[in-house]
Amino acid sequence: MNDRMSALKSHVARFIAIYKGFALPLMNTVAAFIAFNLVLLAIFRLKDGSLTVVTDPVSRSRYDVERLRQVYPNYSDTAIRNLVAETWHRPHQFEPFTQFKEPPFQGTYVNVHAAGFRQNDRQAVWPPEKKNINVFVFGGSTTFGYGVADTETIPAQLEAFLLSKTEADVHVYNFGCGYYFSTQERIRFEQLVLAGLIPDVAVFIDGLNDFDHFDGVPYGTDRLIRATNDENAAAAGLLVSRLPVSRLARGIRRRLWGSEVPREEAFAPDDRRVNMSVIERFERNIELIQALGRSQDVSTVFVWQPSPAYHYDDKRFHLFYDGKYGSFTRTRFGYLEMEAVVKKPRADYGLLWLADLQQELKEPLYVDKVHYTGRFSAVIAKAIGDELLRRGVLKKRRETGIR
Secondary structure, X not given: OHHHHHXXXXXXXXXXXXXXXXXHHHHHHHHHHHHHHHHHHHHHHHHHXXXXXXXXOOOOXXXXXXXXXXXXXXXXXXXXXXXXXXHHOOXXXXXXXXXXXXXXXXXXXXXXXXXXXXXXXXXXXXXXXXXXXXXXXEOOHHHHOOOOOHHHOHHHHHHHHHHHHOOOOEEEEEOOOOOOOHHHHHHHHHHHHHOOOOOOXXXXXXXXXXXXXXXXXXXXXXXXXXXXXXXXXXXXXXXXXXXXXXXXXXXXXXXXXXXXXXXXXXXXOOOHHHHHHHHHHHHHHHHHHHHHHHHOOOEEEEEEOOOOOOOXXXXXXXXXXXXXXXXXXXXXXXXXHHHHHHXXXXXXXXXXXXOOOOOOOOOOOEOOOOOEOHHHHHHHHHHHHHHHHHHOOOOOOOOOOOO
């Protein structure tokens, strides 16, 4: 009996010794991991609150105060900090079919209606009133106005311009959304029409994001695929991705490879086959939008927007150019292909070509790598406004019936 007890005590002692040998290092490792994440969290919070190291998800570059002051001449440093924070610290909201939209938001400089459009200082009621001339504008983050205040966006300044040139009660609704390209804009337009929210004019501003999403796959699709395939794994992955150490790892990867998802490796920016497929997809979207517009008495206008990589002296005037544009480099070559297409006689194309608009402007036009300043947004808005007036589309297409 004593021998058995002695043997048992020996086994228990051995187990305790082994457990201590594993448990103590494991607990120390966990404690160190938690402490490291807490330290990183404190560092990142200080970093995010500092104007001198603001980082946006497009440029991945640090902005210094002096450069920011040049593109925000009428803003204090505090105002610039708040505007940048309101621009970039808003996660997207899920939206059926388009996958996401700009979430409702109330700030000093950025205000988004629950219906998904950005408001301005003269924002009309929602749903739109039939007695007004209602203009819906679709596009990506440059249309939404990332980096500028509500009144400085292209749609807001388009409304101001049109009101100064016509006696009509014109109301412009800004449905721009970060990362959107022509396919998502078409779907968004279709969804609004299905809901009976039909404008008199629909304007589509494209170019940059169509080439950025050259494969036709919307931003965030990889996360939706993971969530669909394995909900538990997706939830765990989301939790891990939000840890400060994961942010540090992403930062290191960007420094080494320049992008979190190096999609451009498979297809060079000057790959003509890929670039022509982008243009063909854009043209098919135009045809579908035009068909829907005709069926609902909606005038549709398509705008090809400026790109910092095309016909702009970025080495002299682009304050945030660092020698590369990442996925937007494709516009340098894709726009050349598009220009050749636009010059061909097409009776029903009607594309407003603004890609050359910045060619003669010898000044900084971007608040980061790709987003327009308020001043340049006004130039674009005027060009669109002149085109709308030239085409004579600012009139009620249908006085009676359900709209």
